[in-house]
Amino acid sequence: MSESNIKQLLLETTIASLETMAFFCCEPATDDALSPEDAISAEMTFNGPQSGTVQIVASRFFGQRLASNALCCGVTDPDALERAEDSIRELVNVVVGALMSRIATQKSDVFALTLPSGRPFDSNAEWDDFAKDQNVCLIDAEGETVGLRFKTV
Amino acid sequence: MSYTFLVTDDSSTTRAIIKRTITLSGVSVGQILEASDGLQALNKLRADKVDLLFLDLNMPNMNGLELITEMRVDSRMARIPICVVSSEATDSRREQLSELGVQGYIKKPFTPEQIRGVIQSVLTIAVAA
Numbered sequence: 001m002s003e004s005n006i007k008q009l010l011l012e013t014t015i016a017s018l019e020t021m022a023f024f025c026c027e028p029a030t031d032d033a034l035s036p037e038d039a040i041s042a043e044m045t046f047n048g049p050q051s052g053t054v055q056i057v058a059s060r061f062f063g064q065r066l067a068s069n070a071l072c073c074g075v076t077d078p079d080a081l082e083r084a085e086d087s088i089r090e091l092v093n094v095v096v097g098a099l100m101s102r103i104a105t106q107k108s109d110v111f112a113l114t115l116p117s118g119r120p121f122d123s124n125a126e127w128d129d130f131a132k133d134q135n136v137c138l139i140d141a142e143g144e145t146v147g148l149r150f151k152t153v
Numbered sequence: 154m155s156y157t158f159l160v161t162d163d164s165s166t167t168r169a170i171i172k173r174t175i176t177l178s179g180v181s182v183g184q185i186l187e188a189s190d191g192l193q194a195l196n197k198l199r200a201d202k203v204d205l206l207f208l209d210l211n212m213p214n215m216n217g218l219e220l221i222t223e224m225r226v227d228s229r230m231a232r233i234p235i236c237v238v239s240s241e242a243t244d245s246r247r248e249q250l251s252e253l254g255v256q257g258y259i260k261k262p263f264t265p266e267q268i269r270g271v272i273q274s275v276l277t278i279a280v281a282a
Contacts, residue, residue, distance in 0.1 A: 017262050094240045097260070
């Protein structure tokens with residue numbers, strides 16, 4: 001499968017995952033979408049018949065909203081605050097799982113997964129290069145910009 | 154009769170969602186234990202009587218498949234019902250889990266109804282047995 005096909009699948013699976021996980025209404029965003037503030041980058045690599053790394057970049061506040069929607073608590077509730085990064089890591093985990101199911105062509109296809117990892121993402125220094133990458137697509141999740149990247153490894 | 158659940162997942166968000174769903178499921182809940190990897194879960198399974206294990210696959214230290222393998226060879230844990238809750242849902246993985254005798258398989262992202270369905274079906278079978 002080509003990288004551009006996987007990029008499209010990544011967009012579709014992320015939008016579907018956000019709707020199921022946390023009731024977010026999402027749509028593709030334009031390239032000039034605002035960069036996320038106080039951002040977190042989460043990524044996960046899979047190896048198998050097709051191998052690659054999926055990276056998701058979003059604001060910490062988006063992570064809080066993910067957690068608060070999933071846990072039915074307020075966005076500033078301590079449960080949501082402490083789970084902002086964990087929620088974005090879990091999103092990348094869910095998205096990679098959904099992507100593998102779409103990429104697998106044989107019943108016997110087996111993939112090895114890394115653990116999802118997270119780190120602070122410097123919106124000022126890193127966003128412009130990230131957003132310009134041809135493998136990146138952007139989502140508007142109810143006003144929050146979420147960046148997605150697939151890289152073949 | 155009240156039931157003890159063990160929720161094992163390295164994501165604290167997912168553990169909290171499953172715990173909340175169990176609490177609201179209508180079954181009588183004694184305890185809901187938590188573990189963030191297979192090794193922690195194994196220690197809790199050795200220390201406590203667990204009626205249903207919710208288990209992620211991709212975790213640090215000891216993954217879900219390693220834990221299931223450990224449980225199946227230990228007579229004290231071999232019969233504990235397991236519901237895997239994982240983002241991995243390829244046919245080969247489902248087959249492997251079926252061969253290991255896993256009772257439930259829920260793909261992430263999941264709905265509370267799926268968790269409730271497994272609780273009711275697995276615990277009904279356990280009580281009948």
